[in-house]
């Protein structure tokens with residue numbers, strides 16, 4: 064059995080994303096399944112080491128997940144040649160410093176999005192990785208959601224005919240901490256611009272790689288943001304002023320003529336199929352895609368309604384949609400991308416989701432913010 068054993072420095076994983084998606088559901092899951100099996104006699108195995116600032120938190124997280132290595136000394140972890148990969152899930156504004164350190168130490172770098180809050184900084188980080196000749200990647204998890212994978216197959220099979228437009232609705236009510244019995248729900252830095260927060264920088268990064276990879280290149284964007292909730296309660300129970308946008312109303316025009324509209328919000332309540340729902344309309348058929356589900360209506364199945372508010376609607380518009388069958392087993396989206404990155408590092412397989420492509424997400428967010436400020440369409 065040929066084994067590629069990869070030591071992985073996991074930095075900032077005591078946080079929400081780091082713990083749940085990256086440590087537990089990706090790296091520990093890969094470890095527990097015996098690694099990534101390449102062929103009957105070749106596999107990649109993982110050996111994580113947790114790094115961060117707080118000894119107690121690291122120790123507890125490591126123990127709870129059967130991880131033997133952790134340290135508050137990142138330099139030491141970087142100096143160890145057994146650790147080939149550096150992963151970062153710390154909050155956004157810390158990313159640059161860590162990525163630079165890891166690149167200089169010659170580690171392959173994988174990190175959460177956004178890589179930075181300005182395009183200039185995101186491109187600088189990509190350039191540093193390229194200059195040091197290290198493999199690098201950014202989390203673009205939505206590409207491997209079951210719903211999106213089903214959608215991509217429909218597109219490949221020509222189900223839609225010509226795609227005309229796409230409407231995405233993302234969001235849910237994120238508790239502010241103000242209402243009794245309803246503790247604040249997301250880390251407070253998300254709502255402070257000065258700490259790298261804001262829904263535009265958060266979500267437009269996702270919409271960039273999603274749209275680029277599934278529908279086509281974005282030509283221009285028009286965007287309106289808002290801070291609907293002015294004050295929230297922080298981790299210490301103190302009120303703080305929200306300085307970042309909590310909602311984003313974006314319209315994008317693609318090179319191929321498709322119009323995409325995406326609403327992103329932390330201040331809406333859900334009466335739709337899922338936390339993220341996207342409707343794709345084409346001249347031959349439409350689909351409504353959620354995180355897992357995908358439902359279709361072909362031209363032949365499309366009802367012919369008549370506008371008459373004076374009588375009760377005779378058509379149930381939720382009927383007449385077909386649920387796309389589960390074609391395969393869908394692993395956790397973060398884990399799928401991790402496995403691709405591990406293969407990239409161990410076997411040199413291609414991995415297009417690098418820091419340069421991550422910078423495109425930051426670019427869309429920055430242009431969205433500029434469009435809001437200037438109240439105009441901006442070309443990419």
Ligand SMILES: NC(=O)c1ccc[n+]([C@@H]2O[C@H](COP(=O)([O-])OP(=O)(O)OC[C@H]3O[C@@H](n4cnc5c(N)ncnc54)[C@H](O)[C@@H]3O)[C@@H](O)[C@H]2O)c1
Nearest residue numbers: 075076077078079080081152153154155157175176177250
């Ligand atoms: N891919 C996605 O869908 C997705 C979703 C949410 C968040 N994110 C991104 O993941 C990152 C983390 O978000 P989160 O929601 O987990 O935040 P979080 O606040 O829960 O976690 C942040 C982590 O960074 C650590 N940290 C902060 N400052 C540090 C420092 N100076 N040195 C070392 N560690 C430090 C914290 O201790 C914590 O472990 C953000 O960049 C965010 O944009 C991605």
